Amino acid sequence: MAEVDYKELKKGGFMKQVQKDRFSLRLKAVGGYLTAEQLGKIQDVAQKYGQGYIHLTSRQSVEIPFIRLEDVEAVKNELAAGGLEPGVCGPRVRTITACQGRALCVHGLIDTTDLVKEFDQRYGGRELPHKFKLGITGCRNNCLKAEENDLGVKGGVLPEWEKNKCNFCGLCEAICPAKAITVNKQGQDLGFSQAACNYCGRCVKACPVDAWNGKSGFIVFFGGLFGNRIAIGKQLLPIIFERDDLHKVIETTLAFFAKHGKQSERFGNTLERVGWNLLESELAEVL
Secondary structure (H helix, E strand, C coil), X not given: CCCCCHHHHHHCCEEECXXXXXXXXXXXXXXXXXXXXXXXXXXXXXXXXXXXXXXXXXXXXXXXXXXXXXXXXXHHHHHHHCCCCECCCCCEECCCEECCXXXXXXXXXXXXXXXXXXXXXXXXXXXXXXXECEEEECCCCCCCCHHHCCEEEEEEEEEEECHHHCCCCCHHHHHCCCCCEEEECCCCEEEEXXXXXXXXXXXXXXXXXXXXXEEEEEEEEECCEECCCEECCECCCCXXXXXXXXXXXXXXXXXXXXXXXXXXXXHHHHHHHHCHHHHHHHHHHHC
């Protein structure tokens, strides 16, 4: 009997269970997106090769438990016929998560749906010293918890005020969570502190006379961890407005981890060991 390469099976999404020769198969679901037809195929496979149920992971993936070792190839073939493929595990960029963003959500500030597909095409499955988690959240509500990822992207808006449109109602001041806006109703004037602004865009969305508008962008966090050790990612850069610049930041970050990271060392721990300033200097060179 040929020796089983469990490392290769795990790389391809088949994770060993405590039960002998049984595997939980993690599927690829970029941004948590699956069609109704794909869900039907997952149901078929779970009933035919598993125990008739699936598990929803914390990172928007689907797992089918109790796949037998002898059924691995048949399962992959059936899933492929239904437009599905296993997810990736091990030391590489994992399945990329995203909320639904402005395509559906009233709070969304960026197009997370398009962005997560682009991220997957560029970075999904890339080999690295250890697992690397990318997550995209569409606004300051932070449903995907950008700061918990090795690299997290959060949608933001830099607001701009047009005095000639303003009726000085004070609504923007009342809803600003950062207290960055002060309205002088008697003097018909308004103060805005960009330094205090958290780019949430609530003033833009709430203004009844469109006196506030803004430019959408990306706020990036580095080195987050949420596992055996918990650490909140750091924002090392001001808000980024161009998608090309965002990709330069991600490519630089992944190259940095590939160069400086040790095997089985998470990215945040690498930064603590070699120094955050080293990454900051490399990012400054590409922007």
